[in-house]
Amino acid sequence: MTHSPQKKAYFGLIVIAVIFSGSLFWSLDRLAVQRDIVEATRSMGAWSAAQAEAELHRLLSDLDRYGLGDPKMERDELLLRFEIFWGRLKVIRISKESEELRTVEGATRAVDEMQERLAEIEPRLLALEKGDVEAYEEIAVPLRGFYPFLRDLTQYALIGPWIREAKQALDQAYLFMIISFAGIVVSTTALIFLFLRQIRKNVAAGQALQEAHNSLEQRVAQRTNELVEANDSLQQEITERSRAEEALRLATLEAERANKAKSRFLVAASHDLRQPLQSLGLLHRVLSESITARKEMQVLRDMGHSLSIMADLLNRLLDISKLELGVITPEMTEFKVDELLQRVGGPAAVEARAKGLELRVVPCSAVVRSDQTLLGRVLENLISNALRYTDRGKILLGCRRRNSSLRIEVWDSGPGIPEDQKRSIFEEYYQIGNPGRDRSLGLGLGLAIVERTAQLLGHRLDMESIPGKGSMFAIEVPLAEAAPLHQVPAPGAETCDYDLAGKLIALIEDDQIVAKATQLLLEQWGFDVVIGADGSEALRELRALGARPSLIIADYRLVGGKTGVKETERMWEALGPLPAIVITGDTGEEALREIQAAGCQLLHKPVDPHELRARAYQALSNAAAA
């Protein structure tokens, strides 16, 4: 951005202004000098002429008084006036201030004439007597003749041509001054105009810049605002979300807590219920095996049915609670799936027939890896469900290989599951077509148990259903890589290859009724039973008999903080290793772990007599085998 034309213009204008300023100062100085000259010459010239005129007047006045005989008028004073007037004429004739007056044509001569006249008058004046009017007139007349000339001289001093010349010079100086001043004004104005224009340009540029800056600022501010707003809304959202999350977390915590509380309640309740139920079951078995009358047999059968339903419900409750609490640890083993299918399918087939249905179990030679008990429970539940909801048709239990896993499927020809309820059926206490909550149809825990157990085992659960045609539930179990290491005989198998008679069982149970019922049951199976409220009591009894038991059956929770495991161990100390079964209503992991760690067999309350019998046989045969 160069402004060389402007710079040149500036320079030129400044030079012009300086020149005009110089000429102005010069003209001002000249003007002052001229004015001084004019004023001095005019005033002095006029003044000396006027003074002379004034002195003439005074002289004539004094002369009048003296000539007319004024007694106060002294002769000396008159003479002084004469002298003074003469002095004035001399000043006009000689002095510098009267130079201009003397330029007047005939002025010098006129003054000289007047002095000559004065010289003539002087002797007469000296000789003048006071009151001598004649002599006075002779003197006064020529003196009066001086007036016109002096008056003219004064007039001339004020307006004469010489003063015109001086005034011309003065006017020239004035003109020069005015021109200089105008030049200065014009050049300065031009300078100011140029300067203003440049300033305006600069200002305009500045304004443009400012505008750009402003708009930029505005944009930045806008963006900032947007960002701030976005940030705010984000912050708000985050806050809301975190609040929601917190609420959710709290709700989840609350739900979990509620669920845990519920589970704990259920566990406690089922435990408390189990004790009397077990007693009932045992007593029922004792009764049913001792009563032969038909009518009572029927009552007993109904009673047994009710008891089994009750035990089943309780078991399911317990199962789901235990699954909820996460206290069950699956024990993965490899086994032939066929055995499991038969064990589950057998009782179910009977039940199906009772309901007029056909249940087919398709044999399978596969060996799978899973927890046999838990998987069995899954299948039982699935079959039980199928049976419960199927009124006619078939139920099929079979397997199909799929890569490295085996899909165990349960088919039914039931009503199927509506699409919108496919998820709900896995929820606890959910039942389709049971709004009246008929408890003979169960609690609606079956599929919930299935799902939880499958999760626990890590098996995939699958379900297909066509409403009106039927449903299929499947669980995918990994195939074992090799043949099963050992084979667990199916519980409830009646096959027994050694004599149970005379086998002594030590029963440790503090509840007398339960102990009695169990004793009766065991004795019916041909066992001899020694009962003790704890280990030491049982040992005392045994010592009294002088016998050694073949098996220990102990209740886990005993009075006085004792446990079945500890009492069993006490027995072992006295008697050496013996197979032991610990029955517990406890679902606490601690208890289960303690039982398993001790090497005891575990039975959950309420104990199914068949299972107890099977376990007892198993334990005894294992001990015999060992």
Place this chain on the structure above:
Amino acid sequence: MRWITPYSLVWVLVAFFLLVDRQALSDTLEMPTGPVILVVSGAIANSNVNGEAHFDYEMLEKLGLVKLVTWTPWTEGLPEFEGVRAADLMAAVGARGKHLHARALNDYKVEIPISDFDRYEVIFALKQDGQRMRVRDKGPIWVVYRDPSTTDVSDKMIWQLNELRVE
């Protein structure tokens, strides 16, 4: 001491008074004998008539005349003036003021600072070119400054002076 007699005492007293009188005479000015050409009044120590100092030509001449050659706006050439040095006149009257209010026969008045008499060469001229100045020639007294080139100075060159008042 034989000469201490009543007569001698009288003579001593007379001599004493004469001395005192001479002292008094030295404080005051002698009386003018001719026509008075200058009257000095105001703050002066020495006077002769009613607290005023009246001078005739001789009295002024006795103060000592000095010569001063200078041009003036009212004379031709370089006239030789002769008069009393201003400072001498001030000393003669015992002036105690700062200014002189001067008045001429023609009633012209001007104020002259006494300090001028230190700064400039100023005389109360009585003669021009050896001649006593007549009134027509700006006499009897003309206050002359040497080289009155500015009006400030020339305005104070009062002629036909006859009165001074010291303030």
